[in-house]
Amino acid sequence: MTLAALTLHAASDTLRRRECSSVELTEAVLARIAASDENIRAYLTVDRQGARDQARQADKLLSENKSDSPLLGVPLALKDNFLTRGLKTTCASKILGDFVPPYDATTVAKLRNAGAVIVGKTNLDEFAMGSSAENSAFHPTRNPWDGARVPGGSSGGSAAAVAADECIAALGTDTGGSIRQPAACCGIVGLKPSYGRVSRYGIIAFASSMDQVGPMTKDVRDSALLLEAIAGHDPADATSVQRPVPKYSEALTGGVKGLRLGVPREYFVAGMAPEVEQAVRRAIAELEKQGARIEDISLPHTSYAVAVYYIIATAEASSNLARYDGMRYGHRAEAADLNDTYMLSREEGFGAEVKRRIMLGTYALSAGYYEAYYLKAQRVRALIKRDFDQAFASCDAIVTPTMPTTAFKIGEKTQDPLQMYLSDIYTISVNLAGLPAISLPCGFDKAGLPIGLQIIGKPFDEATILRVAYAYEQATECHTMKPEDRG
Amino acid sequence: MNYEPVIGLEVHAQLLTDSKIFCGCSTRFGAEPNANTCPVCIGLPGVLPVLNRKVVEFALRAGLATHCEITRASRLARKNYFYPDLPKGYQISQYELPICEHGYIDIEVSGATKRVRLTRIHMEEDAGKNIHDQHGDSSLVDLNRAGVPLLEIVSEPDLRSADEAVSYLKTLRAIVQFLGVCDGNMEEGSFRCDANVSVRPAGSDRLGTKIEIKNLNSFKAIEKAIAFEIERQSDVLSGGGQLVQETRLWDEHREETRSMRSKESAHDYRYFPDPDLLPLVINADWIAEVRAGLPELPAARKARFMQGYQLPAYEAELLTSRKDIADYFEEAVTAHANAKAVANWIVGDLFRVLKEQKLDEEFYIDRWPVAAERLGELVRLIDQGKISGKIAKTVFAEMLSSGKSPQQIVSDKGLEQVSDRSSIEIEIDRVLAANGKQVEQYKSGNDKIFGYLVGQVMKATGGKANPQTVNNLLRAKLQ
Ligand SMILES: [Zn+2]
Numbered sequence: 001m002t003l004a005a006l007t008l009h010a011a012s013d014t015l016r017r018r019e020c021s022s023v024e025l026t027e028a029v030l031a032r033i034a035a036s037d038e039n040i041r042a043y044l045t046v047d048r049q050g051a052r053d054q055a056r057q058a059d060k061l062l063s064e065n066k067s068d069s070p071l072l073g074v075p076l077a078l079k080d081n082f083l084t085r086g087l088k089t090t091c092a093s094k095i096l097g098d099f100v101p102p103y104d105a106t107t108v109a110k111l112r113n114a115g116a117v118i119v120g121k122t123n124l125d126e127f128a129m130g131s132s133a134e135n136s137a138f139h140p141t142r143n144p145w146d147g148a149r150v151p152g153g154s155s156g157g158s159a160a161a162v163a164a165d166e167c168i169a170a171l172g173t174d175t176g177g178s179i180r181q182p183a184a185c186c187g188i189v190g191l192k193p194s195y196g197r198v199s200r201y202g203i204i205a206f207a208s209s210m211d212q213v214g215p216m217t218k219d220v221r222d223s224a225l226l227l228e229a230i231a232g233h234d235p236a237d238a239t240s241v242q243r244p245v246p247k248y249s250e251a252l253t254g255g256v257k258g259l260r261l262g263v264p265r266e267y268f269v270a271g272m273a274p275e276v277e278q279a280v281r282r283a284i285a286e287l288e289k290q291g292a293r294i295e296d297i298s299l300p301h302t303s304y305a306v307a308v309y310y311i312i313a314t315a316e317a318s319s320n321l322a323r324y325d326g327m328r329y330g331h332r333a334e335a336a337d338l339n340d341t342y343m344l345s346r347e348e349g350f351g352a353e354v355k356r357r358i359m360l361g362t363y364a365l366s367a368g369y370y371e372a373y374y375l376k377a378q379r380v381r382a383l384i385k386r387d388f389d390q391a392f393a394s395c396d397a398i399v400t401p402t403m404p405t406t407a408f409k410i411g412e413k414t415q416d417p418l419q420m421y422l423s424d425i426y427t428i429s430v431n432l433a434g435l436p437a438i439s440l441p442c443g444f445d446k447a448g449l450p451i452g453l454q455i456i457g458k459p460f461d462e463a464t465i466l467r468v469a470y471a472y473e474q475a476t477e478c479h480t481m482k483p484e485d486r487g
Numbered sequence: 488m489n490y491e492p493v494i495g496l497e498v499h500a501q502l503l504t505d506s507k508i509f510c511g512c513s514t515r516f517g518a519e520p521n522a523n524t525c526p527v528c529i530g531l532p533g534v535l536p537v538l539n540r541k542v543v544e545f546a547l548r549a550g551l552a553t554h555c556e557i558t559r560a561s562r563l564a565r566k567n568y569f570y571p572d573l574p575k576g577y578q579i580s581q582y583e584l585p586i587c588e589h590g591y592i593d594i595e596v597s598g599a600t601k602r603v604r605l606t607r608i609h610m611e612e613d614a615g616k617n618i619h620d621q622h623g624d625s626s627l628v629d630l631n632r633a634g635v636p637l638l639e640i641v642s643e644p645d646l647r648s649a650d651e652a653v654s655y656l657k658t659l660r661a662i663v664q665f666l667g668v669c670d671g672n673m674e675e676g677s678f679r680c681d682a683n684v685s686v687r688p689a690g691s692d693r694l695g696t697k698i699e700i701k702n703l704n705s706f707k708a709i710e711k712a713i714a715f716e717i718e719r720q721s722d723v724l725s726g727g728g729q730l731v732q733e734t735r736l737w738d739e740h741r742e743e744t745r746s747m748r749s750k751e752s753a754h755d756y757r758y759f760p761d762p763d764l765l766p767l768v769i770n771a772d773w774i775a776e777v778r779a780g781l782p783e784l785p786a787a788r789k790a791r792f793m794q795g796y797q798l799p800a801y802e803a804e805l806l807t808s809r810k811d812i813a814d815y816f817e818e819a820v821t822a823h824a825n826a827k828a829v830a831n832w833i834v835g836d837l838f839r840v841l842k843e844q845k846l847d848e849e850f851y852i853d854r855w856p857v858a859a860e861r862l863g864e865l866v867r868l869i870d871q872g873k874i875s876g877k878i879a880k881t882v883f884a885e886m887l888s889s890g891k892s893p894q895q896i897v898s899d900k901g902l903e904q905v906s907d908r909s910s911i912e913i914e915i916d917r918v919l920a921a922n923g924k925q926v927e928q929y930k931s932g933n934d935k936i937f938g939y940l941v942g943q944v945m946k947a948t949g950g951k952a953n954p955q956t957v958n959n960l961l962r963a964k965l966q
C-alpha cells in the first residue's frame with residue numbers, strides 16, 4: 001500500500017512515529033495525482049510548490065514535537081469554493097477564472113494553523129450548483145470507480161480525490177447534499193455538520209441559509225478528526241453558533257446498543273434502485289443486530305422538500321451571485337456602457353445551470369411572486385423542520401439511503417435538469433432543517449458501484465451520528481475497498 | 488382652486504460610530520479613496536456581515552427619543568439592485584420588521600406645537616461613491632463610504648408647507664445631535680433628505696400623485712425645492728394637467744426640480760430577509776438600559792433653560808435648536824452666571840454674524856473664534872463696570888478677528904471704562920467751557936441740550952467714561 005492510501009489517522013500516526021516525513025507523504029500524494037488525475041480530473045489547481053513548502057514546515061514542527069494536532073503534515077484537498085489566500089479560487093466558474101483571493105476562509109486558516117498541507121483545489125459544479133460535477137466551467141470529473149460515470153456533485157472533485165488517494169482527506173460544502181451525495185457515489189465518508197457548527201466565512205456562497213462546510217474522508221474516524229479541527233464559533237460568521245465543540249474522535253466508541261434509530265417510510269419509495277434499497281435494509285439490519293432499536297417513523301412533508309429547496313436556494317443564490325458583475329475582480333466583458341458591461345460579463349462568465357438558477361431565484365423573489373413562492377416555501381420549510389423535531393422525540397438518529405441510485409453516467413442527466421435535481425431527494429430535507437448528517441459506504445451494486453447509507457442527527461448532535469456510523473463501519477468491510485480492488 | 492400640499496420626508500442620518508455597520512473598518516470622513524475598506528465592505532466572494540452592536544444601540548436611542556415602538560425581533564433584509572458603488576449587488580437594509588415604528592416628534596410652527604408622526608426608523612448600510620469625469624471616459628469608484636451605518640427616518644405625510652418641512656428637519660437634526668448618534672452635517676452628507684410631495688384640492692382627504700425629490704443637501708434647498716414643487720404641481724393641476732408618479736432632482740443652480748429618467752424609479756428591489764444575519768432580538772433589559780442612558784433632549788433642555796435660567800421661550804428655543812449652541816451657552820454661563828446677558832449675546836450677536844457670513848448651515852461652534860468661557864468673560868467685564876455695553880461690541884468684534892481674550896483686548900487698547908470722578912470732571916469742565924452757548928440754551932429750559940452735552944463728554948473720553956457717572960456729574964454742574 002502506498003503512503004497516499006493512508007487514512008488521516010493512520011497518516012498522522014505514521015508521521016508521529018517518524019516512519020515517514022510529511023515531505024515523503026506529500027510527494028506520495030503528488031505522485032498519485034500525477035499518475036491518475038489525468039483521467040479522473042479531480043483537481044482544478046494543484047499547488048505542488050506550496051504543498052512542498054508546507055510539508056517542510058510541518059516536518060520541522062514534527063521534529064520539535066511542539067504540536068499535537070492530528071492534521072500536522074497531512075496533505076488535504078479543498079473544494080475550489082474555499083478562499084485560499086494567494087492561491088487561485090475559481091468556484092469552477094469562468095467569471096472567477098483568474099481570481100486570487102487576498103484572504104483565507106476561516107476553515108482554511110484553521111487547517112493551516114493545525115499544520116495541514118494543502119495540496120490543491122478540487123473541481124465542483126459551478127458555484128456548487130449541481131449533483132454531478134459535470135457543470136464545471138473547466139472540465140467534468142470522473143468517478144474513480146468507473147470513468148464513464150460522474151463522481152456526484154457538487155463536491156465531486158473532493159470525493160474523487162479522496163476515493164482515488166489523490167489526497168488523504170478533503171473538505172467540501174453541502175447545500176442540498178453536495179458532500180453526502182458524491183461521498184455515496186465515490187464510496188467514501190462525507191459529513192454535513194449542523195448549520196452553524198462550522199464557519200462559512202470565506203466560502204463562496206451559494207445558498208446562505210443552507211451552505212455548510214464538512215469533511216470528506218476515507219473513514220469515520222477521519223471525519224471526526226477533521227470536524228474537530230474546523231468546528232466552532234467564528235465571530236466573522238453571524239450564523240455560527242457559540243456552543244462547545246465535543247471531542248468527536250473520543251466519542252466514536254460505545255456502539256449502538258439501546259439507541260433508537262428511526263427509519264422514515266417516506267424515504268423508501270418507488271424510483272429508488274432495488275440494489276440501493278437492499279443494501280440500506282441490510283445496513284439497518286446490521287445496526288439492529290448490534291442492539292439498536294429500529295423505529296418506523298414518518299416525515300410527512302418529505303415530498304415537498306425538493307420544490308421548497310429549489311425556491312429558497314435559487315432565491316438566495318440569485319442575490320449571492322449579484323456581486324459577480326465584472327467591476328472589481330473576475331471576468332469583465334468589453335461593452336459600450338455600464339448596463340451592457342454587467343449583462344455581457346455575466347452572460348459570458350456564468351454557465352447554463354448557474355443562469356438557470358439565477359433566473360429561477362430572481363423570479364421567485366420578484367414583486368407579485370414573493371408571497372406565492374418564497375414566503376410559502378419558507379412556511380413549508382418550517383413544517384419540514386417540525387417533522388424532524390417530532391421524529392426526534394422518539395428516536396436518537398434517523399437512517400436512510402443517501403441517494404436513490406448509484407452514480408449515473410456522464411452526460412446521462414445533463415439534458416434533464418429536473419431528473420438531476422431528484423438525485424438529492426434524500427439529502428435536501430436535512431439542509432432545509434439545518435441538521436447534521438453523514439453518508440458512509442454500505443455496499444456495492446452489481447456494477448461494483450458504491451452505495452451510501454445516510455444517518456441524520458438531532459441539531460448539533462454530530463457525536464451520535466458519528467458513533468452510529470463508526471459502529472456500522474467497524475462491523476463491515478465496505479470502507480476498506482478501493483476502486484482498484486473492483487472485480 | 489386652492490391646493491393643499493402633503494409632504495413626507497425620508498431622512499438618512501449617518502451614525503457616529505467609529506466602525507462600519509458590518510465590519511471593523513473606520514468611518515472617518517476624508518480618507519484617501521478606498522483606504523477604509525476590507526474584504527467585507529467591498530463585498531469580496533465569501534465574506535459575511537456581522538452587525539455592529541453600536542449601530543443597534545444608536546437606532547434604539549433614536550427610536551426611544553422619538554416615542555417609537557421597538558420591534559423585539561426585527562430583521563435585516565437585502566435590497567437587490569446593480570450599481571458600481573454597491574459592491575455586493577445588494578444593500579443590507581430593513582424592510583418588513585424595521586427596528587423602530589410608530590413614533591412622533593413635536594415641532595414648533597408659528598408659535599404652535601404640531602405633532603409629526605414617524606412611520607419607521609430603520610438601519611442600513613451606505614453605498615460607495617462614483618467619481619465621474621476625471622479620467623476621460625472612465626469612472627472611478629471610492630468604497631470608503633460603503634458600509635457606513637445609516638438610520639433612515641421616515642415621516643408620515645403630515646407636513647403641509649415648506650416651512651413645516653424645514654422646522655421638522657431642524658427639530659429632527661437637533662434630536663439626533665443631542666443623542667450623539669449623528670453630527671447632522673448636511674454639507675458632508677451625514678444628514679440628508681428626500682422629500683415626497685403631492686398636492687390635493689384643499690379640504691380633500693385623498694392623496695395626490697406623489698413626487699419624490701432627491702438631492703436635497705441644505706435647508707435652503709429643501710425649502711426652495713418643496714416650494715417649487717408645490718407651485719409646479721398646483722399649476723399643472725389647475726391647468727387641467729395630470730401628474731405622473733416620478734422621482735425628480737433638485738437643480739441647485741437653476742432653482743428647479745427636474746425629472747430623473749423614469750427607468751430608475753421602476754425598480755423591483757426583490758427584498759428578502761438576509762440569510763447571513765439572524766433575526767435581531769432585542770430584549771427588554773437592553774431597551775431599559777438604553778432608555779436610562781438617554782441624554783437630555785432639546786425639548787427638555789428648552790424647558791430647563793426657561794425654568795433654570797429664567798429665559799424667555801424664544802431665546803430658549805433658539806439656544807436649544809442645536810446641541811453645540813446649547814452646550815456653548817451653558818459653558819459661558821458657567822464662566823459667568825448672567826444667563827440673560829449671555830443668551831442675548833448668542834441669540835443677538837453670534838447669530839447675526841452667522842447670518843452675515845452665511846454660515847447658518849455649515850457652522851461648527853468649535854471653529855468659532857470666541858470660546859464660551861471668553862464670552863462669559865466679556866459679559867463679566869460689562870457687569871463689573873469695566874467696559875460699557877457699547878465698548879463691548881468693539882471688543883467682541885476684535886475677539887472675532889483676533890481670537891484674543893476680552894481682558895487682553897481691553898488692556899491692549901486701553902478700553903477700560905473711566906468711572907473716576909475727578910478725571911471725568913476735568914472733561915466736563917472742558918466741554919462746558921467750550922460750549923457756552925449750549926449751556927445758556929439748556930439753562931433757559933431746552934432740556935434736549937443735556938443729551939448733546941453728555942455726547943460731547945463721551946466723545947472727549949473716547950467712549951470710555953462711565954455714562955452713569957457722566958450723567959450724575961453733569962447734572963450737578965449745571966444746577
Ligand atoms: Zn470593511
